[in-house]
Amino acid sequence: MSFQIAITSMVFLLTMSVIFWRPKGLNEAWPASVGAGFILIAGIVSWEDIVDIISKIGGASITIIATIVMAVILESFGFFHWSAAKLAKLSKGSGYHLYWNIQLLCFLMTLLFNNDGSILITTPILILLLKNIQLKPRQQIPYLLCGALIATASSAPIGVSNIVNLIALNIIDMSLWMHTAMMFVPGTLGLLFMSFLMYIVVKKNLPKKLPDSIMDIEESFFIKNFHPLKTKLPVETKRKRTRLMLKILLFVFLMRCLLFVASYINVPIEIVAVLGSVFLLLWRWYHLRTNPVDILKKTPWHILIFAFSMYVIIYGLHNVGLTAFLVQLCEPIVNQGIFQASFTMGGLVSILSNFFNNHPALMIGTITLTEMGLDPITLKTIYLANIIGSDIGSLLLPIGTLASLIWMSILRRNNIKISWKDYLSVSLIVIPISTIVTLALLFFWIQLVFI
Numbered sequence: 001m002s003f004q005i006a007i008t009s010m011v012f013l014l015t016m017s018v019i020f021w022r023p024k025g026l027n028e029a030w031p032a033s034v035g036a037g038f039i040l041i042a043g044i045v046s047w048e049d050i051v052d053i054i055s056k057i058g059g060a061s062i063t064i065i066a067t068i069v070m071a072v073i074l075e076s077f078g079f080f081h082w083s084a085a086k087l088a089k090l091s092k093g094s095g096y097h098l099y100w101n102i103q104l105l106c107f108l109m110t111l112l113f114n115n116d117g118s119i120l121i122t123t124p125i126l127i128l129l130l131k132n133i134q135l136k137p138r139q140q141i142p143y144l145l146c147g148a149l150i151a152t153a154s155s156a157p158i159g160v161s162n163i164v165n166l167i168a169l170n171i172i173d174m175s176l177w178m179h180t181a182m183m184f185v186p187g188t189l190g191l192l193f194m195s196f197l198m199y200i201v202v203k204k205n206l207p208k209k210l211p212d213s214i215m216d217i218e219e220s221f222f223i224k225n226f227h228p229l230k231t232k233l234p235v236e237t238k239r240k241r242t243r244l245m246l247k248i249l250l251f252v253f254l255m256r257c258l259l260f261v262a263s264y265i266n267v268p269i270e271i272v273a274v275l276g277s278v279f280l281l282l283w284r285w286y287h288l289r290t291n292p293v294d295i296l297k298k299t300p301w302h303i304l305i306f307a308f309s310m311y312v313i314i315y316g317l318h319n320v321g322l323t324a325f326l327v328q329l330c331e332p333i334v335n336q337g338i339f340q341a342s343f344t345m346g347g348l349v350s351i352l353s354n355f356f357n358n359h360p361a362l363m364i365g366t367i368t369l370t371e372m373g374l375d376p377i378t379l380k381t382i383y384l385a386n387i388i389g390s391d392i393g394s395l396l397l398p399i400g401t402l403a404s405l406i407w408m409s410i411l412r413r414n415n416i417k418i419s420w421k422d423y424l425s426v427s428l429i430v431i432p433i434s435t436i437v438t439l440a441l442l443f444f445w446i447q448l449v450f451i
Helices: 001-022 029-041 045-077 080-090 095-112 115-132 137-153 161-172 176-205 216-225 238-264 268-286 294-298 303-321 322-334 338-356 359-371 376-391 403-411 420-449
Strands: none
Touching: 001 029, 001 303, 001 403, 029 303, 045 080, 045 115, 045 161, 045 268, 045 294, 045 303, 080 095, 080 115, 080 238, 095 115, 095 137, 095 176, 095 238, 115 137, 115 403, 137 176, 137 403, 137 420, 161 176, 161 216, 161 303, 161 359, 161 376, 176 238, 176 376, 176 420, 294 376, 303 359, 322 338, 322 359, 338 359, 338 376, 338 420, 359 376, 376 420
16 A cells, blocks of 8 residues: 555645646646556556546546537637727727726636636637737736636636536535525635735736827728628628627627526436537538537547546545545544634645645545535535635645646747746645635625525
């Protein structure tokens, strides 16, 4: 057993080190899959365990990929340029208004899609807008940084906005609608507090007045891509384009609502998610005459490999006794009551997330909870505290979440430099306080409504 502990610990640490280092932009799925391969070869995870892993992550992975497909489809319709133009217009030349419009956009995109999909949507939109209005690099940083933080943290209120949240729901046998009933109000209030706190921290770096846009972002895109000679897309006027975008967003919202209906009536939510993405794909085919096959290239399938591989490694840690050790360590504190348990486990997952990424941290924390023999309401409350640590507390460092890693990769591709100093100047103040406040809000909400 001691040999297996040493092998599993070394594989885990090496895997996480390579994921954080990402030499030459290496995709995070590669080190994760190599690490999982070593765990399987060493016999630490059995084939029976693999079947159990697939049953736990299969539905969650399909759901997340289906929603990311919807996000990719939006780009085809010109949603990025349309949104950038609307942000500029709604901000009315005010840098302060732009901050709040960005916060709202990032929050809604995460709720409509998921945190990874939101980053893939909102980051290009913000880069496009900020470059177009020619803000100085130092003035761009607070918008990009605060947008990414709120987009990632916004996966807390509803479980379907994060793949690791969905996987954890399966582990503790908690429905999507119950997660939302217990978490949406405290989670959203916590995000609102976080946005105000970030505003106070970065306000001095925001321009009071925005420069005038050098071009019509929306019009230039549609002229280039949807010239009448190239396509019959009915978007000749801005009003028609806006009507089309709103129809698409309404459809995505309705599909989101159907996920909760499906959860309530015990229908697998991945079925609804896949049907929604297929319908939107056919809708795009009808409007743009674009072959749906291109989505196969644009969809980040590596997320499936990453999630499966990380779960194999975590299962290995579980099999060699890590969760048993954590149960022994945390159980005395958890038994003192929900308040102490929530802050202890939420804080533990926050720390683990920032050192080892929130995917393995939440999986470890959730599996640990299932070994403690807790009553249902206590189990669910502490699990939600884990979610707060995983989705908000994990943002203290820019390596705490997969969404953050994706965000940094997008910035590098666009030659935008945000240093650790820039990131920590905001996160060190905002994240610990926001995590504590959200944990407190969760406790009081549970006491008020569910106990």
